[in-house]
Amino acid sequence: MQVNLKVTSGPYKGRIFSFTQHDSFLIGRSLDAHLCLPEDRYFSRNHCLLEMNPPHSYLRDLGSTNGTFLNGQRVKDAFLNNGDRIQCGETILVVEVTTTAPANLSETTQDAGVPKRPVIVMVECLNCGRREQAQASAPDEHLTFLCEDCRIELKRSPQAIPGYDTVKLLGRGGMGCVMLGREQRTGRAVAIKTLLPEFAVSDKAMRRFIREIDVAATLKHQNIVEFLDRGTHNGVVYLVTEFVDGSDASKLAEDQGGRLSYDDGISIVAQALDALSFAHAQGYIHRDFKDQNILVSGRSPNLIAKLTDFGLAKSLTQSGLSGVTMAGEMAGTLAYMPPEQLRNFRDVKPQSDIYAVGMTAYSLLTGSLALDLSKNSSVNDTIRAIFEQPTVPLSQRAPHIPRAVSDIIDRALAKDPAQRWQSAGAMRNALLHSI
Ligand SMILES: Nc1ncnc2c1ncn2[C@@H]1O[C@H](COP(=O)(O)OP(=O)(O)OP(=O)(O)O)[C@@H](O)[C@H]1O
Numbered sequence: 001m002q003v004n005l006k007v008t009s010g011p012y013k014g015r016i017f018s019f020t021q022h023d024s025f026l027i028g029r030s031l032d033a034h035l036c037l038p039e040d041r042y043f044s045r046n047h048c049l050l051e052m053n054p055p056h057s058y059l060r061d062l063g064s065t066n067g068t069f070l071n072g073q074r075v076k077d078a079f080l081n082n083g084d085r086i087q088c089g090e091t092i093l094v095v096e097v098t099t100t101a102p103a104n105l106s107e108t109t110q111d112a113g114v115p116k117r118p119v120i121v122m123v124e125c126l127n128c129g130r131r132e133q134a135q136a137s138a139p140d141e142h143l144t145f146l147c148e149d150c151r152i153e154l155k156r157s158p159q160a161i162p163g164y165d166t167v168k169l170l171g172r173g174g175m176g177c178v179m180l181g182r183e184q185r186t187g188r189a190v191a192i193k194t195l196l197p198e199f200a201v202s203d204k205a206m207r208r209f210i211r212e213i214d215v216a217a218t219l220k221h222q223n224i225v226e227f228l229d230r231g232t233h234n235g236v237v238y239l240v241t242e243f244v245d246g247s248d249a250s251k252l253a254e255d256q257g258g259r260l261s262y263d264d265g266i267s268i269v270a271q272a273l274d275a276l277s278f279a280h281a282q283g284y285i286h287r288d289f290k291d292q293n294i295l296v297s298g299r300s301p302n303l304i305a306k307l308t309d310f311g312l313a314k315s316l317t318q319s320g321l322s323g324v325t326m327a328g329e330m331a332g333t334l335a336y337m338p339p340e341q342l343r344n345f346r347d348v349k350p351q352s353d354i355y356a357v358g359m360t361a362y363s364l365l366t367g368s369l370a371l372d373l374s375k376n377s378s379v380n381d382t383i384r385a386i387f388e389q390p391t392v393p394l395s396q397r398a399p400h401i402p403r404a405v406s407d408i409i410d411r412a413l414a415k416d417p418a419q420r421w422q423s424a425g426a427m428r429n430a431l432l433h434s435i
């Protein structure tokens with residue numbers, strides 16, 4: 001599937017921007033914008049941001065002065081449909097959803113080929129049998145589908161997975177939940193993560209997702225949660241990993257009054273950096289490094305930290321099992337994302353993980369975010385802050401932390417990836433030598 005943005009009016013008239021993969025598209029005066037209008041006073045620096053994940057796409061105005069209009073109405077955010085007209089000043093973009101993929105994946109001019117509209121097919125919920133319409137690339141494409149009611153229900157009370165006994169619920173995430181289970185064959189305790197696809201997914205997409213999971217599963221390290229099994233059952237995707245008998249770093253901080261002791265915080269971050277250093281060396285980027293994805297067992301001062309959900313967020317969006325990241329009230333999820341990742345979802349480097357490590361270390365040690373945002377800040381405020389607001393130096397929020405350590409964490413948070421630590425190993429060594 002493909003989404004085209006056709007510019008029908010304004011300085012870029014005639015250009016077509018085509019997207020076949022998860023991507024972002026920034027419009028504004030900023031020189032980093034994809035549709036860059038530096039001289040146009042009408043535009044704010046970061047005017048609006050589009051997130052594309054064909055066939056879905058989402059528009060978010062970034063609090064611009066003069067507004068973003070969708071089909072004539074000023075909007076803050078909206079899902080986009082085929083034929084929608086986005087207007088900012090003189091510039092008008094028309095959204096087109098097609099099934100044709102041109103040779104050049106990211107940006108093309110005039111060569112998008114003859115567009116074919118996606119086919120509408122009937123799909124049946126694998127859990128309750130309800131029939132609904134869905135978009136497909138071809139009329140005979142086989143789609144796996146769970147209706148919204150069943151997704152809500154299955155998230156509340158998850159279904160048992162063949163081969164495993166369910167012991168108890170451990171936690172809930174964005175797309176499903178995590179259960180403590182027992183493998184019937186061996187009797188060992190495992191964690192079972194169920195994921196409920198948000199859309200009807202093709203067999204091809206499902207295969208792609210499983211392939212990516214299998215690749216990430218080859219990462220074996222003492223500070224990475226071990227991957228054991230995966231599969232699908234009645235439309236639910238499940239991932240089985242080792243069970244970490246403990247907590248995650250976020251809950252641990254909560255239990256200790258909102259922030260970790262200095263020693264525990266540094267120990268956890270250093271171990272997580274060890275895991276990243278190992279993964280980066282093999283070409284993997286985590287992309288969703290955060291307090292909740294560091295599982296911690298043992299007792300202080302012998303805590304063991306293990307990273308989980310390696311590359312999972314990307315595999316879910318790229319395969320189409322999940323839609324767009326910026327929809328809904330996802331400010332918490334976005335707050336750790338570095339500016340380059342928001343601007344260009346596909347252009348993510350090891351230094352992007354380093355930024356998220358900085359965000360995580362900062363919040364674990366201080367109990368607050370490095371950007372001047374509250375827990376209730378909107379997605380728009382969060383995105384604007386990531387692009388434009390300097391981070392609050394750690395020493396201001398936590399004067400008890402040695403200056404050498406706060407400088408190391410501040411450096412991880414530079415807006416420009418070139419100014420950050422260039423490797424997880426370098427940041428880890430600096431941290432361990434500063435204490
Ligand atoms: N292998 C595991 N062993 C023990 N507990 C786990 C394991 N994996 C996850 N958990 C617990 O389940 C909770 C939910 O995890 P999940 O990954 O679904 O959500 P999340 O990381 O908070 O958010 P997101 O949906 O964005 O990933 C975690 O915070 C953690 O406490």
Ligand SMILES: [Mg+2]
Nearest residue numbers: 173292293309
């Ligand atoms: Mg997680």
